[in-house]
Amino acid sequence: MTRTVSFLGLLTLTLLTACSDTQSVPTVSGSAERFAQVALVPLQAGDTPGSVARALDGTILEWNDCISGQCSALVGLNQRPGILSAQALGPLRGRDVSIESNRDVFKGGTLLANMGGKISMWAGGKISMWAGGKISMWAGGKISMWAGGTYAALPENTGLWQKIGLEEGQGLAPQLGAGVTVAVIDSGIDLQHPAFQGSLSAPDTWRDFYADDAAPQEEGVFGEGAYGHGTNVAGIVLQVAPAAKIMPLRVLGADGSGDVVMVAQAIDWAVTRGADVINLSLGSGESSRVVDRALERAAASGVLVISSAGNENAPAITYPASAASRKGLDGTSVSVGSVDLTDLKSGFSNYALNLKMVAPGENVYAPAPDGQMAAWSGTSMAAPMVSGSVALALGAGADRKELAKKITDKAHDVYKDGANAPYDGQLGKKGRLDLPAFLNEVLD
Structure with a gap:
């Protein structure tokens, strides 16, 4: 503390x-x-x-x-x-x-899933593969947009996209996030991955606060620690808003930990270099006055901040997600937990009365380092779905002042018929991301 x-x-x-x-x-x-x-x-x-x-x-x-x-x-x-x-x-x-x-106050906590013969992991950071499975390389070169109602690059996510109404949402916001920059403050990304070619902000906006240089490249060994975490998060944003730009900012080391100063400086960097949205798929059990001030500066500049709620299955959400309901930040901040495809709380997701909303965060396929793709699970995967959704709205001309409130107000009710009864009111006011309902509200 x-x-x-x-x-x-x-x-x-x-x-x-x-x-x-x-x-x-x-x-x-x-x-x-x-x-x-x-x-x-x-x-x-x-x-x-x-x-x-x-x-x-x-x-x-x-x-x-x-x-x-x-x-x-x-x-x-x-x-x-x-x-x-x-x-x-x-x-x-x-x-x-x-x-x-x-030092090491923040963690980029995720779980990783074992699915479909693709490279995958689970909590503990070990690579786990189906017998006979092979690492799946990125096919098709770049992330492609909706074609015939199917997300061509990653059909493994079809169920997820159907759940949040992505096809209809992208139809409502056909600009697909063009002109919007999402800062991904994380473990860096694979800067050479085919999925990101043409989808990154100008190189002079990149920064590696962990290594103190201008190349926020993922570092480490795949299957250990956080290596691949930021690449996955950025890839989820682009699957939702394919025309948005990613500003890669590295604050986490290969083990998934990072410092207070790095996180605060990255937030300020993103704000001063034109980010519209900041994704923070990281958290701490301690609040930070230093990071609070950076969040306040982001709010004063109208930059939207989306934070993951943490993966301890605990009745309290991690910081900075816990700050999203604070006066002065609530108008521009959203905290995000995770549900499965039946809208039940994910077994790992934290929950609390101050959690703003949830999104599907299990078995989410996205880019992985070295041109690969991988499935990950965690509230870290749910947050960038919301970041991408906000980017869609901004790209279509929505007023940013109401987005943080309306994306939660228009969420799908996850409490119907006693579902999630043990967590009543602790998965958001209503619950799960509903992209068409949100966009219909803000684009009217």
Whole structure:
């Protein structure tokens, strides 16, 4: 949990009424070093990066010029400050400095399924194949659009698409998400996969925060950890909205874990570089003040944020999905759990009264690294179905101000006839993504 440390002062500096135009704008350290904790420091007149860094014995990661009306600095720490000298504390006296865990706080949790002779996995990260099965390579080169009512590239998902009404939905929004950019903040993607050729944002919008470079390429061994996770998530978005662009941003390592600072910086990066939708198929058991501020900046810019609810079969959803109902974020954020093809809660999906909605998240085929395809299961797969649906609506000219509310209001009722009785009201106000009902509402 976030720890707040109040430094009671002998001397209180005067708070700036407005940050100076000459004060430094956000600056990243340029180092790939990862820190155990991160401190969020409210800035006051006279502060310098050197004085703040010395006060906490840390490294300045960002120095922000009054974002959202608040001047602040992010400071990386490798141990919590102990008893600091009066001289060192001086610049921070009288302030509310928050210190929280940073390293490996976020996880890209998914389950992976065993189906149809295609490469697949289950929880635990082991490759599991049917006897005699072969890895299925990507056939046809690129994701193709609806032809004759069948999604030609991945017919294995036909049942899923019928469930959410994808064919009818794409007919209602024939632009198919053109002109819309979806930032996938995840484990990276296979940048060379045929499915993504012509479907990525401009290369100068890509970023690997984990490796501190401009190539957010998946790394690892397929079948271990999170390798392939982001590729799958991005591929699901494009199956729903084939003409949208994916902005690949990597914040998770091969083991599926990532840092608070990386997630917050990726959200800010996506917002400032033109993303319309942010998909966060990752989560943490801890809330984050640092990420909260990034989410608030996204909301202020009208960027829609879709987050997965987590896969622990627990009566609480992970963060940042848990923040989607918070005042100030609820108008632009949606939390997503998972159901099966009969609309029953998936055995792995978290649930809670503050969960906004669910979508099918079991055995979802999508691209996999090295030109392959694979089936995955998890709330991580349900979230990009909603992200793609929002992209369809935006591409067709829908007003973004009402999309987060209406996609949940127009969901299909999953509580009829006692279905999901143990989870009454905990799978969203109504329940499962209904793409035609949503688009008919927002495109009228």
